[in-house]
Amino acid sequence: MIFNVQRFSTHDGSGIRTIVFFKGCPLRCPWCSNPESQSFDYDIFFDKQKCIGCMECVKVSRNNEFTKTDEGISINRNNIKDPLLFKDICPAKAIQVIGEEFDVEKLLKELEKERVFYDKSDGGVTFSGGEPFAQPEKMLMLAKELKKRGISVAVETCLDVPWENIEAAIQYVDEFLIDLKHVDGKKLNEVTGGNFTRIEYNLRRLEAEKVPVTIRIPVIPGFNYNTDDMHAIIDYLDSFTNIRELHLLPYHSFGKGKYQQLGRDYKFRTEALNKSELEPFLVYAKNKGLKTVIGG
Numbered sequence: 150m151i152f153n154v155q156r157f158s159t160h161d162g163s164g165i166r167t168i169v170f171f172k173g174c175p176l177r178c179p180w181c182s183n184p185e186s187q188s189f190d191y192d193i194f195f196d197k198q199k200c201i202g203c204m205e206c207v208k209v210s211r212n213n214e215f216t217k218t219d220e221g222i223s224i225n226r227n228n229i230k231d232p233l234l235f236k237d238i239c240p241a242k243a244i245q246v247i248g249e250e251f252d253v254e255k256l257l258k259e260l261e262k263e264r265v266f267y268d269k270s271d272g273g274v275t276f277s278g279g280e281p282f283a284q285p286e287k288m289l290m291l292a293k294e295l296k297k298r299g300i301s302v303a304v305e306t307c308l309d310v311p312w313e314n315i316e317a318a319i320q321y322v323d324e325f326l327i328d329l330k331h332v333d334g335k336k337l338n339e340v341t342g343g344n345f346t347r348i349e350y351n352l353r354r355l356e357a358e359k360v361p362v363t364i365r366i367p368v369i370p371g372f373n374y375n376t377d378d379m380h381a382i383i384d385y386l387d388s389f390t391n392i393r394e395l396h397l398l399p400y401h402s403f404g405k406g407k408y409q410q411l412g413r414d415y416k417f418r419t420e421a422l423n424k425s426e427l428e429p430f431l432v433y434a435k436n437k438g439l440k441t442v443i444g445g
């Protein structure tokens with residue numbers, strides 16, 4: 150299951166890239182800017198403001214999934230058993246079904262369309278998410294086929310998956326972009342549900358396999374944006390021999406509006422960080438000899 154294919158990205162990996170967003174993630178980070186990536190199932194975005202009152206959704210509803218009320222159209226999410234009923238029915242795009250079970254051949258054809266840009270810029274395709282390694286079979290098929298066609302593959306991962314899922318794909322992946330959120334296992338688990346023992350095991354296995362990795366730390370106020378935590382994470386990374394680059398990613402709240410469209414609360418209320426606020430950590434990491442940038 151994927152939920153988006155984004156072309157001409159210059160952020161997630163080298164050169165110009167197409168990003169394939171896999172749907173489903175083992176973590177539940179409260180600051181997640183793609184909340185529609187978390188569930189392994191379909192989601193429905195509903196943007197009431199766009200509704201033009203055509204009633205198509207009410208007509209299609211079998212179980213009062215969408216109803217007309219005095220305030221306009223109302224969505225009753227608990228009644229939705231078959232989200233695909235509502236795919237492409239809204240002329241105003243007020244309703245969007247998020248998620249698509251992809252066909253490897255069809256997707257490959259799409260990804261190959263940008264080949265000229267990959268070749269000219271040393272770019273390629275990046276698997277992001279969600280967590281690509283949480284759908285190991287399809288991901289592996291896609292990575293193998295891209296590799297066969299000479300297209301570079303990068304994977305953005307939280308590593309909170311069984312090692313076997315990663316190991317099978319190593320030979321087909323050119324760049325590992327690892328989102329490391331914390332090294333305090335208790336805090337990580339309490340806030341994101343993550344399993345640091347498993348993440349650490351996978352990090353060390355990648356090191357043992359001599360796989361170069363880029364580490365990306367989302368720097369989040371109230372979670373890891375403080376000197377003690379950031380120094381602890383950087384000190385920890387300093388013990389590795391396979392880190393190609395470290396990216397410090399300042400917290401932003403770009404995904405906030407999506408929570409409302411999913412009928413969820415954005416509980417993470419805090420100000421975005423400026424790049425300059427991460428400078429002290431950039432200096433600290435550089436002094437350790439880690440090639441570090443803010444952003445990435």
Ligand code: SF4
Pocket residue numbers: 199200201202203204205206207215222238239240241242243244
């Ligand atoms: S189909 Fe879209 S535009 Fe029409 S009533 Fe439903 S939400 Fe509104």
